[in-house]
Amino acid sequence: MTEKDFLPGAYQELPENGKVTWKAPSNIALVKYWGKRPVQIPANPSISFTLDTCATTTSVSFRKKDTNDTLSFDLFFEGKPKEDFKPKIQTFLERIDLYVPFLKEYHFTIETSNSFPHSSGIASSASGMAALSLCLMDIEKQLNPTMDEALFYAKASYLARLGSGSACRSIKGNLVQWGKHRNISNSSDLYGIEYPFEVNPVFRNYCDTILLVHKGQKQVSSTVGHQLMHGHPYGENRFEQAFSNLDKLKPILANGDLEEFIKLVESEALTLHAMMMTSMPYFILMKPDTLEIINKIWKFREETKTPVCFTLDAGANVHMLYPSSAKEKVRGFIQDELIGHCENGQYIHDRVGMGAIKIND
Numbered sequence: 001m002t003e004k005d006f007l008p009g010a011y012q013e014l015p016e017n018g019k020v021t022w023k024a025p026s027n028i029a030l031v032k033y034w035g036k037r038p039v040q041i042p043a044n045p046s047i048s049f050t051l052d053t054c055a056t057t058t059s060v061s062f063r064k065k066d067t068n069d070t071l072s073f074d075l076f077f078e079g080k081p082k083e084d085f086k087p088k089i090q091t092f093l094e095r096i097d098l099y100v101p102f103l104k105e106y107h108f109t110i111e112t113s114n115s116f117p118h119s120s121g122i123a124s125s126a127s128g129m130a131a132l133s134l135c136l137m138d139i140e141k142q143l144n145p146t147m148d149e150a151l152f153y154a155k156a157s158y159l160a161r162l163g164s165g166s167a168c169r170s171i172k173g174n175l176v177q178w179g180k181h182r183n184i185s186n187s188s189d190l191y192g193i194e195y196p197f198e199v200n201p202v203f204r205n206y207c208d209t210i211l212l213v214h215k216g217q218k219q220v221s222s223t224v225g226h227q228l229m230h231g232h233p234y235g236e237n238r239f240e241q242a243f244s245n246l247d248k249l250k251p252i253l254a255n256g257d258l259e260e261f262i263k264l265v266e267s268e269a270l271t272l273h274a275m276m277m278t279s280m281p282y283f284i285l286m287k288p289d290t291l292e293i294i295n296k297i298w299k300f301r302e303e304t305k306t307p308v309c310f311t312l313d314a315g316a317n318v319h320m321l322y323p324s325s326a327k328e329k330v331r332g333f334i335q336d337e338l339i340g341h342c343e344n345g346q347y348i349h350d351r352v353g354m355g356a357i358k359i360n361d
């Protein structure tokens with residue numbers, strides 16, 4: 001699909017008011033998106049596991065207004081007005097105005113909540129923007145009931161990308177790939193697709209335990225981090241590496257080769273942080289406990305031969321990835337050795353999920 005496919009068709013008459021609710025998951029990238037050009041076009045392709053427990057639930061109530069020259073919305077986060085989330089949503093709505101022309105016809109009340117701490121590297125912007133995009137697509141579907149399902153989800157992903165790049169990978173389930181890649185025929189820079197190649201059953205119910213090392217707001221947002229990839233001394237090599245890692249991942253995902261999976265995933269995580277450490281300005285988002293945990297995971301893996309690995313997003317929290325057959329062993333290890341490194345002993349057991357769902361009120 002191209003941008004033109006996402007331009008709106010003829011609408012039925014607009015309803016006076018209504019309300020829709022969607023729940024969208026967060027995701028964790030295996031090959032990372034880090035670097036972009038306007039507008040929200042990734043510098044390299046990426047792929048992620050869709051999560052299950054870490055999710056945003058968003059309701060959008062819409063009421064027709066008298067004028068149609070401005071965007072108008074209220075935002076409630078976990079029951080309270082949240083002014084500091086509004087600019088990102090305002091930018092998002094301005095970017096998608098061309099594609100969703102009923103936006104200025106309504107006043108929207110957005111009520112949203114996350115099942116996990118936001119702005120700490122668990123991709124709350126991804127689940128948040130995905131849930132909001134799906135709500136808007138749901139309204140569009142009411143106005144254009146003949147819209148087919150493939151277009152509905154591709155456009156939801158397209159809109160979500162304009163809110164936050166990684167959000168386009170939070171619409172569908174299991175494994176989602178985003179970014180044009182020469183060897184993935186339906187891949188697109190504009191929206192995420194369900195990974196089109198063979199995936200070994202071991203990855204279908206893979207576990208992700210997120211260790212909350214630091215729950216507070218991080219010092220640099222991902223959006224700022226992406227900008228620092230412009231003119232980055234290692235940028236071009238990094239982008240090529242991501243293309244090549246997607247190629248390498250294909251047989252690994254098909255065969256369930258966990259040893260190679262671990263190498264690739266951990267290297268991606270450390271490369272992401274190496275990019276941050278070598279940008280100008282440079283920054284370190286890992287905390288001492290992040291490194292303690294990584295070292296303990298390596299030691300545990302070496303000693304017990306358990307196929308557990310770590311990955312990181314742009315934050316200090318550690319995602320531990322492991323097959324469900326290793327659940328008992330890994331969770332015992334977390335309990336015995338890792339909880340002490342988490343803020344207030346907090347962690348989230350999550351797993352690969354099926355994608356966003358509509359909630360009927």
Ligand SMILES: Nc1ncnc2c1ncn2[C@@H]1O[C@H](COP(=O)(O)OP(=O)(O)OP(=O)(O)O)[C@@H](O)[C@H]1O
Binds near residue numbers: 084086
């Ligand atoms: N439920 C939500 N609805 C709408 N916007 C949200 C929601 N939750 C978070 N956000 C937006 O996402 C921002 C946090 O995004 P940011 O990229 O800084 O961190 P993150 O998404 O938690 O981590 P990552 O770096 O892994 O993407 C918040 O400041 C807010 O603007």
Ligand SMILES: C[C@@](O)(CCOP(=O)(O)OP(=O)(O)O)CC(=O)O
Binds near residue numbers: 031165223
């Ligand atoms: C490190 C990452 O999590 C980066 C996520 O970046 P965002 O999607 O949050 O950035 P914006 O497009 O500016 O909103 C890696 C990844 O998820 O691929």
